[in-house]
Amino acid sequence: xxxxxxxxxxxxxxxxxxxxxxxxxxxxxxxxCDGRKRLTYRRIxxxxxxxPHANGSAQxxxxxxxxxxxxxxxxxxxxxxxxxxxKVSIYIDCSSTAEPAFEGRGGNELxxxxxxxxxxxxxxGKSGAGAGIDLSSLIVVEGKICWDLYIDGLVVSSxxxxxxxxxxxxxxxxxxxxxxxxxxxxxxxxxxxxEVDVSDEEFLQFDTSGVPVIVxxxxxxxxxxVDATSEEESQMSSAVSxxxxxxxxxxxxxxxxxxxxxxxxxxxxxxxxxxVSAQLINKLDSEIASAEAEEET
Amino acid sequence: xxxxxxxxxxxxxxSPTTDKQKPALFKEDWVRxxxxxxxxxxxxxxxxxxxxxxxxxxxxEFGNTKVIVSVxxxxxxxxxxxxxxxxxxxxxxxxxTFATPVRGQGSDHNEYSAMLHKALEGGIILESFxxxxxxxxxxxxxxxxxxxPVVISCASLALxxxxxxxxxxxxxxxxxxxxxxxxxxxxxxxxxxxxxSLMITCMPSRxxxxxxxxxxxWSSPKINEGMQLCLDACAKLAxxxxxxxxxxxxxxxx
Numbered sequence: 001x002x003x004x005x006x007x008x009x010x011x012x013x014x015x016x017x018x019x020x021x022x023x024x025x026x027x028x029x030x031x032x033c034d035g036r037k038r039l040t041y042r043r044i045x046x047x048x049x050x051x052p053h054a055n056g057s058a059q060x061x062x063x064x065x066x067x068x069x070x071x072x073x074x075x076x077x078x079x080x081x082x083x084x085x086x087k088v089s090i091y092i093d094c095s096s097t098a099e100p101a102f103e104g105r106g107g108n109e110l111x112x113x114x115x116x117x118x119x120x121x122x123x124x125g126k127s128g129a130g131a132g133i134d135l136s137s138l139i140v141v142e143g144k145i146c147w148d149l150y151i152d153g154l155v156v157s158s159x160x161x162x163x164x165x166x167x168x169x170x171x172x173x174x175x176x177x178x179x180x181x182x183x184x185x186x187x188x189x190x191x192x193x194x195e196v197d198v199s200d201e202e203f204l205q206f207d208t209s210g211v212p213v214i215v216x217x218x219x220x221x222x223x224x225x226v227d228a229t230s231e232e233e234s235q236m237s238s239a240v241s242x243x244x245x246x247x248x249x250x251x252x253x254x255x256x257x258x259x260x261x262x263x264x265x266x267x268x269x270x271x272x273x274x275x276v277s278a279q280l281i282n283k284l285d286s287e288i289a290s291a292e293a294e295e296e297t
Numbered sequence: 298x299x300x301x302x303x304x305x306x307x308x309x310x311x312s313p314t315t316d317k318q319k320p321a322l323f324k325e326d327w328v329r330x331x332x333x334x335x336x337x338x339x340x341x342x343x344x345x346x347x348x349x350x351x352x353x354x355x356x357x358e359f360g361n362t363k364v365i366v367s368v369x370x371x372x373x374x375x376x377x378x379x380x381x382x383x384x385x386x387x388x389x390x391x392x393x394t395f396a397t398p399v400r401g402q403g404s405d406h407n408e409y410s411a412m413l414h415k416a417l418e419g420g421i422i423l424e425s426f427x428x429x430x431x432x433x434x435x436x437x438x439x440x441x442x443x444x445x446p447v448v449i450s451c452a453s454l455a456l457x458x459x460x461x462x463x464x465x466x467x468x469x470x471x472x473x474x475x476x477x478x479x480x481x482x483x484x485x486x487x488x489x490x491x492x493x494s495l496m497i498t499c500m501p502s503r504x505x506x507x508x509x510x511x512x513x514x515w516s517s518p519k520i521n522e523g524m525q526l527c528l529d530a531c532a533k534l535a536x537x538x539x540x541x542x543x544x545x546x547x548x549x550x551x
Contacts, residue, residue, distance in 0.1 A: 109411075112408075112411065113411060120510060120511075120512050124492075124512065124513050238419075245514070248517075249514045249515060249516050250514070250515040250516075250517070250520055251515075252510075252511055252512050252513075253509060253511035254510055255415070255506075255508050255509050258415070258418040260419045260420075260499070260505030261506050262504065262505060262506070263499075263504065263506055263524060266524070267520075267521065267524070270520065274517070
């Protein structure tokens with residue numbers, strides 16, 4: 001597969017020179033086109049349990065961006081290298097209904113980029129430290145049976161800031177996920193594959209307190225903004241996505257865009273992201289809680 | 298062959314080696330597998346002009362990590378490509394089948410290809426070759442930790458060898474974190490049990506970061522320390538790369 005430098009961001013949004021100046025000037029004056037300040041989010045709405053076939057699911061809308069995350073759990077075998085851990089895989093699909101440019105293989109490159117960024121931000125280091133999802137909680141019988149968690153994200157409609165939206169949707173879906181309780185038949189010897197009984201009534205909830213949120217800071221001109229729309233993204237020089245957990249620790253970081261950044265700016269961005277994420281986590285948590293309450297009634 | 302005491306060799310039977318030899322990474326007296334200090338990089342070796350057919354190429358060796366990169370072009374973009382008034386950069390990273398301890402597929406590595414592209418595009422003056430494409434093909438001959446940083450550094454050297462205009466050489470270094478310790482330029486054994494990693498790609502003369510990735514949990518002071526370590530190491534690495542280029546240039550004059 002090739003990675004050619006297609007002018008993706010500039011090609012999709014057709015803006016006149018005047019509009020470009022308007023966006024850039026607005027950001028420089030801390031008053032963006034939709035009236036927001038540089039560090040203000042658009043309205044976030046969360047709906048959980050949108051997909052009945054999944055173990056957990058959520059739909060997150062941030063302004064015009066609309067994404068769905070679904071989580072399916074299947075019993076599988078742990079890998080030989082890590083017999084005490086379950087497996088998690090994250091796949092993102094950029095539907096061509098969201099944008100004509102995603103048609104056919106057009107969305108593949110963006111989808112791969114988003115999947116990798118989310119894996120990096122949510123799954124922690126090789127040893128499992130700092131992971132948002134505790135992989136050792138997915139084990140049923142060590143070395144024999146574990147839960148395989150399939151996290152699938154779908155971009156329904158795209159108006160910028162996809163990574164943050166997907167991160168929030170996955171967080172909400174994880175809160176919504178119930179893993180069936182498994183009874184392991186006693187008395188099987190060491191060599192045999194143990195028999196299990198998967199309950200369809202009792203479900204266990206995940207501990208989602210460690211799941212980080214992702215804050216993408218998009219640099220336009222000399223300033224950077226959160227929650228950029230696709231028009232604003234087309235004017236970016238570079239963007240840094242930082243995932244931060246409740247403790248304010250960095251859980252992952254990726255950079256997009258070809259233009260380099262001064263190290264001091266990156267450190268500045270990190271401290272801004274830590275500040276912004278605290279508000280975002282609170283906002284998301286209350287949205288998720290009300291969505292869960294609404295689903296139950 | 299261990300012919301112990303001339304006894305008849307016993308029939309081979311796979312022994313249940315359950316005693317997992319986890320390196321004592323959290324002890325105070327831990328030494329790295331190759332005996333380096335925590336903040337000491339492996340000796341780097343670079344050589345340009347490894348492939349004759351390419352416009353430019355470079356070979357890099359960091360300990361056991363061995364990488365070869367060739368650069369082709371700038372040449373005409375494929376017909377299907379749209380017109381573009383800036384040049385295109387095409388990156389591909391692949392592994393040989395024998396690069397990893399377990400025999401691999403030897404296939405392309407999409408994640409690394411994308412990362413290499415993102416790391417290099419900020420350093421290249423794409424405006425200098427409109428309508429054309431530069432292909433960067435990297436082959437990891439032997440993978441032994443810090444593969445991607447070595448590929449990136451080697452690729453920027455190959456680009457310089459090919460005479461592609463760049464703002465600066467792009468150097469890349471990664472650090473691994475183990476609870477409280479930071480270990481620079483990790484080898485494979487260390488990467489497999491690291492708590493987190495930080496990779497920085499920068500242009501040292503411009504003091505500009507073109508790419509960075511972080512995994513695992515990091516506190517702010519730790520990320521500060523890690524970035525500083527990487528930036529210092531990148532500056533040193535770029536000096537080595539530059540001297541390699543100068544050497545090659547003075548050799549060709551003679």
